[in-house]
Amino acid sequence: MIGKLNHVAIAVPDIEKASAVYRNTLGALVSDKVPQPDHGVTTVFIELPNTKVELLEPLGDNSPIRAFLDRNPGGGIHHLCYEVDDVEEAATKLAGDGARVLGAPKIGAHGKPVIFLHPKDFCGTLVELEEA
Ligand code: CO
Secondary structure (H helix, E strand, O other), X not given: OOOOEEEEEEEOOOHHHHHHHHHHHOOOEEOOOEEEOOOOEEXXXXXXXXXXXXXXXXXXXXXXXXXXXXXXXXXXXXXXXXEEXXXXXXXXXXXXXXXXXXXXXXXXXXXXXXXEEOHHHOOOOOEEEEEO
């Protein structure tokens, strides 16, 4: 069902500092930061030849990554995003198989439908599925 790895997301306490690490130390192509108030995060994308890394910094009081950063104050890998042909269909199948699908599909940071899957059902890793 899953296709390409779309991105690896890393939650960070300071997105400017994290961007500088990727741009200057690792020599990667780093986007400008984009506030995403609907998602409670500010994002930066790092383009690699075969995939992307997404840096996430909390935005606002109810950021969904706040608790993660409280547990991991220096930052850490937050989720993996895999591409699927049809998010709605994937969500229905996975829920039917007993997996915990977190909420209804919504439009993600790239303007495409996404859903999130509970880490306890996927080897301890929060999984995002994005429509390819
Ligand atoms: Co993501």
